[in-house]
Amino acid sequence: MMAAGAALLVQASGAYAADYNWRYVGVINAAHDYAKIMIEGFERVEERTDGALHIEYVSYGETPYKATDSLTLIRDGLVEMTEWIPAYNASTYPLLAGPELPFVMAELEDAAGFQEATLKAWSTPTISEYKQSIIDEHGAVSLSTQFYDPINIWFTDEVTGIEGMKGKKVRAFSPVQADFLTSAGASPVNIAAAEAYTGLQRGVIDGVITGAGAVVSFKWNEVLTSGFTTNLTLLSFDMVAAEAKLNELPDEVRAVLVEEMGNVEAEIRELMPKAYEQKIAELKEEGLTITNPSPELYGEFHRIAVEDVFPAWAEQAGPQAEEILSDFGIELN
Incomplete structure (x- = not known):
């Protein structure tokens, strides 16, 4: 897994202009708060790379594909980047359901506490190694992990x-x-x-x-x-990219993408508890x-x-x- 580096700005030389046009296929539509954060992240990537990498956000409803097949789409080279919801593949990989079993918490947690507890469960060696093996076998790389509201x-x-x-x-x-x-x-x-x-x-x-x-x-x-x-x-999702497509990017462009997706991860995790309370209200x-x-x-x-x-x-x-x-x-x- 590539670690996010220090802030990088690709100079406006035009060296990579319009060289890479990707699509990100998401489960939610563009009106969702999370989609807006992702789109803003993609726009920052394009700006910071002087247009070298353009990522278009589309929802699964706008494509002939199904969200349940997200990793397969990556493996088969049909999309460059997509949203993977492990729960959608729990029939094939039942261990993935573990951190998201219904009512697994002994007591009702607020959204912030629930997020921390679920993140801890996903981070334990047993489940994190299992999850990583599935991502690896599909030729994918996870750039961020977030949670939808409860x-x-x-x-x-x-x-x-x-x-x-x-x-x-x-x-x-x-x-x-x-x-x-x-x-x-x-x-x-x-x-x-x-x-x-x-x-x-x-x-x-x-x-x-x-x-x-x-x-x-x-x-x-x-x-x-x-x-x-x-x-x-608490439903988790990963923003995953095809490893082969990532490796095609110039180092500077790839570093910007990795860093900005880390920023998207932080923004969504911070937003989730607040957005949940707001939507319920x-x-x-x-x-x-x-x-x-x-x-x-x-x-x-x-x-x-x-x-x-x-x-x-x-x-x-x-x-x-x-x-x-x-x-x-x-x-x-």
Whole structure:
């Protein structure tokens, strides 16, 4: 992994002008706060390299590709840079789900504390080495790691307790989320984010598992009525680039890119807790019923996860799974 160096400015000699035109394919649309930070970072790269490296931001919805295939796209040379969400590949690499298991924290954390705890889990040798091996085998390099705001559960009608979840059809995007919903009495549904709005409108689904930022950016708040601020999980994502494409860049250009993506990482990590609280406040003002779980309700969510979700995941993920759970103070019976 290349380390970010000191600030470098490629002189305005025009030596590299327009030599490298990349696309960054992101999961979120350009209206999302995170996308704006990324785009500003790409603009700084272009300015500091005198136009040598131009990176265009596009969302997966504007391409024929799927976010679940992000590392494959890098490996096959179809994109230069993209957003990789490990949770999207947890079916293929189940150990990746470990740091983002639903309700893995024993108590409800605020967003800032949740981010620190999740980052620590990703940094442990077991999971960090496993994650790096997957990135390496796809010929990719991670330039930054960030977190979306805490993932919550949202519904088209008013749901304020676990009883209200029973029978609801809810969009999930990972196997462990689906297992949790089933154990809580709901029915998990696999539906693309682009189809969720009409799905919620027409009753194909009754709810979604997602963050408040996504609710606003996808305009799902127009068809949702309530939500649990449960901190079900904290979704991480990496900005990854094709190693071969990175190596094609002149040293000075590559150093600027690495440094600026480090700046993007820091900006997004600082923004996340603040943006989360702001989005929740906005949704409350719009009239959504937001339930902050009591210790007892959160404890019930945690119990369901520990008893019904984690054992099945650990069996599938292999012997290293228990090491990851122990990092959270969880011992399976």
